[in-house]
Amino acid sequence: MNRFENKVALVTGSSQGIGAACALRLASEGADVIFNGRTLDERGEGLMKQVTDMGRKAHFLEADVSKIQNVVKLVQDAIAVYGHLDILVNNAGVEKNNDFWNVTEEEYDFVMDTNLKGVFFGIQAFVKYCKDQQRPGVIVNMSSVHEEIVFPHFAAYCASKGALKMLTRNLATELAPLNMRVNNVAPGAIATPINQKLLNNKEQLDNLLENIPMRKMGTPEDVAALVAFLCSDDAKYVTGSTYFVDGGLTYHYEEQ
Ligand code: NAI
Ligand code: BGC
Numbered sequence: 001m002n003r004f005e006n007k008v009a010l011v012t013g014s015s016q017g018i019g020a021a022c023a024l025r026l027a028s029e030g031a032d033v034i035f036n037g038r039t040l041d042e043r044g045e046g047l048m049k050q051v052t053d054m055g056r057k058a059h060f061l062e063a064d065v066s067k068i069q070n071v072v073k074l075v076q077d078a079i080a081v082y083g084h085l086d087i088l089v090n091n092a093g094v095e096k097n098n099d100f101w102n103v104t105e106e107e108y109d110f111v112m113d114t115n116l117k118g119v120f121f122g123i124q125a126f127v128k129y130c131k132d133q134q135r136p137g138v139i140v141n142m143s144s145v146h147e148e149i150v151f152p153h154f155a156a157y158c159a160s161k162g163a164l165k166m167l168t169r170n171l172a173t174e175l176a177p178l179n180m181r182v183n184n185v186a187p188g189a190i191a192t193p194i195n196q197k198l199l200n201n202k203e204q205l206d207n208l209l210e211n212i213p214m215r216k217m218g219t220p221e222d223v224a225a226l227v228a229f230l231c232s233d234d235a236k237y238v239t240g241s242t243y244f245v246d247g248g249l250t251y252h253y254e255e256q
Contacts, residue, residue: 002029002030003029003030003228003231003232003233003234004026004029004030004031004087004228004231004232005030006030007026007030007031007032007086007087008031008032008033008034008078008081008082008084008085008086008087009023009026009031009032009033009034009085009086009087009088009089009231010033010034010036010061010074010075010078010085010087010088010089011023011026011033011034011035011036011089011091012036012065012071012074012089012090012091012092012118012122013036013037013065013091013092013093014033014035014036014037014047014089014091015035015036015037015040015041015043015044015047016043016192016193017190017192017193017194017220018091018142018187018190018192018220018223018224019036019089019091019092019142020035020043020047020220021219021220021221021223021224022089022091022220022223022224022227022228023035023047023051023089024047024050024051024224025221025224025225025227025228026087026089026224026227026228026231027050027051027054027056027058028054029228029232030056031056031087032056032057032058032082033051033056033057033058033059034058034059034060034061034078034081034085035047035048035058035059035060035061036060036061036062036063036065036074036078036092037060037062038062038063038064039062040060040062044060045060048060057082059081059082061074061077061078061081063077065092065114065118065119065122066110066113066114066117066118067113067118068117068118068121071118071121071122071125072121072122072124072125074122075088075122075125075126075129076125076129079129084133084135085126085129085137086135086136086137086138087137087138087139087140087231088122088123088126088137088138088139088140089139089140089142089227089231090118090119090122090123090139090140090141090142091142092114092118092142093114093115093142093144093160093194094110094111094114094115094194095111095154095157095194096110096111096154096156096157097153097154098153099153100153100155103155103156107156108156111156111157111160112156112159112160115157115160115161115164116160116163116164116167119141119164119167120167123139123167123171123182126139127175127178127180130178130179130180131178135179136179136180137175137178137179137180137181138180138181138182138230138231139171139175139180139181139182139183140182140183140184140185140227140230140231141164141167141168141182141183141184141185142184142185142187142223142227143161143164143165143168143184143185143186143242144157144161144186144187145186145187145188145244145246145249145250146158146161146162147161147162147164147165147184147186147242148165148186148242148244148250149249149250161186164184165184165242168182168183168184168240168241168242169240169241171240172239172240172241173240175239176239181230181235181236181238181239182239182240183230183235183238183239183240183241183242183243184241184242184243185223185226185227185230185242185243185245186242186243186244186245186246186250187218187222187223187244187245187246188212188217188218188244188245188246188247188249188250189208189212189217189218189246189247189249190217190218190219190220190222190223191217191218191219191220192220195217211249211252212246212247212248212249212252213247213248213249213252214247214248215247216247217247218245218246218247222245223245226243226245230243
């Protein structure tokens, strides 16, 4: 099924992990995709080849999305690459582990500028384009279960994802008259490089798995499947909410 025939999608932070899986999934259903990362390396080259092998077009735009001027230029360049842009997946995200009382301004800015400011102004650039051109547009933000549940020692990360929750609620109302939809995807524990330390620490990993009713981590492809649904016309009446892909982690209950 080619749900994204003639659609162009920009996925931020897509040279690895969840973003890479999202870009590949969208391409597998017909989209031409624009990858993004701070720099194009062999992984990016390999991902683009996978897309062109599927018979779709692929392009890579280098940009650090934590800087407003870069993220705005990224969206503008993405529009220019194939002449239009239909889907924006704000996936790039970072986290910093530190006790709240030791968090520095630099750490705070690193997390908030990437996870919130870049998303906010990237969406703004996309909305201006869709509004000016009177084109519909779809936005998916990669939030986290931690827009909802606590993650001690990751206060800035939780603040950024909690803010994405309200940003999406708010924008759904403002953007609906423009024929634009916006939703969040909230992954639980997904096996990607962001979790490398956890994956290398058996005790920590076992503790985490005890809190996941399905007793396993998810895959980037599990997340990409949900993103693809929300980007597609199957979700044409879906806006302003968060959809969890977490093996049951968020609302689990430990039976005694
Ligand atoms: P990852 O660390 O494997 O990938 C993140 C990607 O974003 C990397 O390619 C990185 O280079 C890119 N990136 C980071 N900052 C950037 C910037 N300023 N400009 C451009 N690119 C940048 O992490 P993963 O797991 O794939 O995470 C993707 C998203 O999913 C993040 O927003 C993360 O918060 C979210 N998430 C991940 C979960 C997990 O368990 N892996 C769970 C919940 C949410
Ligand atoms: C974090 C991961 C964490 C997962 C489950 C994600 O938002 O990025 O580090 O393992 O949530 O707690």
